[in-house]
Amino acid sequence: MNLRTRRSLAALAAVTALVAGATACEEQDAAKGTKGGKPAAAEEKGGGNPVSALTAAFKKTSEVRTAHLEMTMTVPGAQGGEITMSGVQGWDPALLDVTMSGGALGGGQAGAPEEIRAVMVDNVMYMDMGKAAAAEMDGKRWMKLDYAEIGKAAEEAGGAEAGGLSGAMNENMNQDPTESLGILLESPNVRSLGSEKVNGLQAEHYKGTVPVKEMIDSNKAFAELDKEQRDRLAATVEQAGVKSYEIEVWVTEDDLPTRMNVVMDSAVGKMKVKMDLSDFGTKAKVTAPPASETFDLAEMMSGAGAGA
Known part of the structure; x- marks a missing residue:
């Protein structure tokens, strides 16, 4: 594989990692946020508004398990600025x-595809890198990103914190x-902002902030790290200018979230994620690409040594 292709793959993998890490607040471990399958905050604060409404949304969303996803991510400082994502997601x-798609995805690298299909199954992400990658990789066009394996390599090179961060990416890939x-x-200041029409539906708007330290302490991906x-x-993270995440959700009369927004303020600017959800309960079957068409990023990193 030539240097140009290697750089293109590295740029795309880095942006994918960014997508995963930036939405960490949307993927917190339910061990802190729930007790026996119910949000802990609801038990502690009773049935008051907005807690009761968000608790009902938590229960209903847990039951449906799938939805159609439309996501836009604004990446500060990246060429092209935005990444869009459209398709189906599932949980449990x-x-x-x-x-x-989006200019930020290719990082300005020559030969980078304009669109990339990405599938995740069994906590492993596969990205279709297109014909150009296949020509360089003996016909293999799918890049495998197993963040558990990448985390092991990162830990060997950079210590437990680096491995834990890659572990968090593995936990955070699915929205x-x-x-x-x-x-x-669990936010100390969650509040209701009234009723609005979003995606053609009447919805109640809720908002809160989550401190960085609380986010890290509550995420099971960092369980291997001591205090x-x-x-x-x-x-x-705070030295980079990130002290907290701002989270918003719009909940319909069916007790389902039609939109979720996250804003992370950093030293390089605001990273924004907007996620629209619809068609809850839609049928979804995702399969991994054939191994004969797949190359493993973790193996490439290990083969390249610490310099990778």
């Missing part, structure tokens, strides 16, 4: 089958709306 079990609702219920390591990781 986690799955994803989407088409990704599970139930966990978004769970962590919003000192988690504190260092939180301090590093």
Whole structure:
């Protein structure tokens, strides 16, 4: 594989990791946000508004398990600025089958495809890199991103915090709306902003902020880190100018979220994620591409050594 192709793959993998990490607040471990399958905040605060409404949405969304996803992510400082994603997602079990596009995805690299199909099954992401990649990779066009394996390589090179961060990416690849609702219920300042029409539906608007340290402490992807390591990781993120995540959700009269927004303020600007959901309960079957058409990014990284 030539240097240009290697750089293109590296750029695309980096942006994919960015998509995963930036939406971390939407993928928090339910161990902190739930007790016996119900949001802890609902038990502690009773049935008051907006807690009761968000609790009902949590329960209903947990039952439907699939939805159609339309997502837009604004990446500060990236060429092209935006990434869009459209397709189907599922939770319990986690799955994803989407088409990704946008100038920020290719990072300006020559030969990068304008659109990339991405599927996730068994917590592994596969990205269709197109004909150009296949020509360089003996006919293999699908790049496999197993963040558990990437995390092991990162830990060997950069310590437990690096491995934990890659582990978080593995946990955060799928946009599970139930966990978004769970962590919003844990927000110390969740509030109702009234009724609005969104995606053609009347919906109640709720908003709250989640501190970075609380996010890291509550995410099972960082369970392998001790308190000192988690504190260092939180301090590093805060040094980058990120102190908290702002989360918004619009819930319809059917107790389902029609839109979720996340804003992360950083030293390089605001990273924004808008996720629209529809067709809850839609049938979805996602399968991994054949192994004969797949090349493994983790193996490439290991083969390239620490310099990768």
